[in-house]
Amino acid sequence: MKSFNNVGAIFKREIAGYFGSPVAYVFIVIFLVLLGFFTFYISRFFEVGQADLRNFFEWHPWIFLFLIPAVAMRLWSEERRMGTIELILTFPITLAEAILGKFLAAWAFIGIALFLTFPMVITVTYLGSPDIGPVFCAYLGSFLSAGAFLSVGIMTSSFTRSQVISFILSVIICLFFILAGYPPVTDVMAGWAPNWMLDLISNLGFLSHSISIERGVLDFRDLLYYFSVIFFMLFVNGIVIQNRKAS
Amino acid sequence: MHKIEVKNITKYFGAKKAVDDITFTVEKGEILGFLGPNGAGKSTTMRMITGFIPPSDGTAVIGGSDIIEDSIAAREKIGYLPENAPVYPDMTVVGYLDFCSEIRGFSGGERKKKVEETIEKCFLTEVKYQTIGTLSKGFRQRVCFAQSIIHDPEYLILDEPTDGLDPNQKHEVRLMIRRMSAEKVIILSTHILEEMDAVCNRAIIIANGKIVSDSTPSDLRAKSPVHGAVSLTLRGTDPEKFLSFVQEINGVKTAKLIKKDTDAFKVRIFPENKDTPIADRIISGVSENKYELKSVFVEQGRLDEVFRTITTSDQ
Incomplete structure (x- = not known):
């Protein structure tokens, strides 16, 4: 109960921090505009003439790649830069509570941004009769991969007091996770790499997991994948803070 | 039970020994001034006592709770004002203090009351709803100070509490510290000697990570x-x-000319024994011989001088 309160207090502060500054609104607007642009102009949503949202969801990882590190970069870097990390770590809360509170707040924020794409769903149900189950699953998959990206971002943010460095590091790591399962890359690798290695690498990537969820297949292994990535990144975050709080 | 025990605390930064085997105990009612040149290890020691940095060796026990073994319980008892008074600039004063009291475990009406009380105590009423980022350094310092006393802790650790305040604010903060001191254990660091003199009843001087003096300000x-x-x-x-x-004159060791003007001069007269007063004898001697006296002053000793000799000698 106490632990829940502590996570809640950190969560509330972070959420208020997002919405207390114009950055949050700018982020949401950019997110929605970019998604709309890619879906309608690049993927030609109307011209394709299919009442499903595949063209919409396939852009999510690429937009997340740049926007989520931007959301996550301030989480620890800012505390380091302003010295408030000294406050937060001497409060009677555990490090895990602090990390979880921050992570959940950022995740909820992205969840709100994702929720605001609901006009897409309305559009597509107006134009045709899509399968609503897979759409729901795809949202879940998108939300989960957002969480995974975010966990990478919060981890890199604990490395440095510079938000820019945190951002760049996080984009690089996330890019690796996307490319690991990206068909053009796996095709090239298929030429020389043994099968087990190919499997290993593509299974490490975000895409292979989000694609199966987007098809409406909620496999326990995919969920496990996302949660273990998140857990691992937050764990590393904890270790980094523990060891570097001195500096 | 009601005390802070620092036991053989040591900290290495790489190969450099920042704090070298410091041991002391502070009891209830004591206001311990922590002095030392910049980089002597004051802040590092305080950070170890509050649990921010893990010590390389040794530990601190706060009211019976070990800061390493029983960290959360120990941290609950401490109020801590870190160096440079970090605050969240995007929050309002009320919002910030509300957050701090929430994390200290207060809720509902009690939390509201605590926040109101603390705002009043720290003279923050006029800026209550202002964003902290727009406040002056003095106000920020007081906001962070408010954070450290919001849960009425038994143990207060203040790293340069009056840094950046103007003389009036300094005076107020010092009064506040003195008022609270009876039922608390207070450790404060400073490099302002007059401050230690005005507030503390015990002074520890550290240099190069070691305690070089532990006494009262007047002994010092x-x-x-x-x-x-x-x-x-x-x-x-x-x-x-x-x-x-x-x-x-009997009891006088030497006398030295300090300054000479056209029609007046200043001398300093040293006694043979520091504990036997010589002022009365000198004054009667002066009046008997019809010297015209402009001013008399018995020197209390200069803290800065003592500080300098203590922190720069034997190295």
């Missing part, structure tokens, strides 16, 4: 070479004659 002052000396300013033009006269 007594170590000054000028302690007990009498400074006189006299009207007259012949200081040499006066010096030879005054050296004959």
Whole structure:
């Protein structure tokens, strides 16, 4: 109960921090505009003439790649830069509570941004009769991969007091996770790499997991994948803070 | 039970020993001033006591709770004002204090009351709803100070509490600290000697990570070479004659000319024994010989001088 309160207090502060500054609104607007642009102009949503949202969801990882590190970069870097990390770590809360509170707040924020794409769903149900189950699953998959990206971002943010460095590091790591399962890359690798290695690498990537969820297949292994990535990144975050709080 | 025990605390930064085997105990009612040149290890020691940095060796026990073994329980009892008073600039004063009291486990009406009380106590009422980022340094310092006392902790650790305040605010903060001191254990660091003198009843000086002196401010002052000396300013033009006269007085060791003007001069007279007052004898001697006395001053000793000798010697 106490632990829940502590996570809640950190969560509330972070959420208020997002919405207390114009950055949050700018982020949401950019997110929605970019998604709309890619879906309608690049993927030609109307011209394709299919009442499903595949063209919409396939852009999510690429937009997340740049926007989520931007959301996550301030989480620890800012505390380091302003010295408030000294406050937060001497409060009677555990490090895990602090990390979880921050992570959940950022995740909820992205969840709100994702929720605001609901006009897409309305559009597509107006134009045709899509399968609503897979759409729901795809949202879940998108939300989960957002969480995974975010966990990478919060981890890199604990490395440095510079938000820019945190951002760049996080984009690089996330890019690796996307490319690991990206068909053009796996095709090239298929030429020389043994099968087990190919499997290993593509299974490490975000895409292979989000694609199966987007098809409406909620496999326990995919969920496990996302949660273990998140857990691992937050764990590393904890270790980094523990060891570097001195500096 | 009601005390902070620091036991053999040591910290290495790489190969450099920042804090070297420091041990001391602070009891209830004591206000311990922590002094030392910059980089002596004051902040590092305080950060270890509050659990921010893990010590390389040794530990601190706060009211029976070990900061390493039983960290959360120990941290609950401490109020901590870190160096440079970090605050969240995007929050309002009320919002920030509300967050701090929430994390300290207060809720509902009690939390509201605590926040209101603390705002009043720290003279923050006029900026209550202002964003902290727009406040002056003095206000920020007080906001962070408010954070450290919001849960009425038994143990207060203040790293340069008056840094960046103007003289009036300094005075207020010092009064506040003194008022709270009876039922608390307070450790504060400073490099302002007069502050230690005004607030603390015990002073630990550290240099290069080691304790070099642990005494009361007045004892510290007594170590000054000028302690007990009498400074006189006299009207007259012949200081040499006066010096030879005054050296004959019983109990006087030496006398030195400090300053000479056209129609007045200043001398400092040192006693043989620092504990035997000589001022009365000097004054009666002066009046008997019809010297015109402009001012008399018995030196208490200079803390800065003592501080300098203690922190720069034997290295």
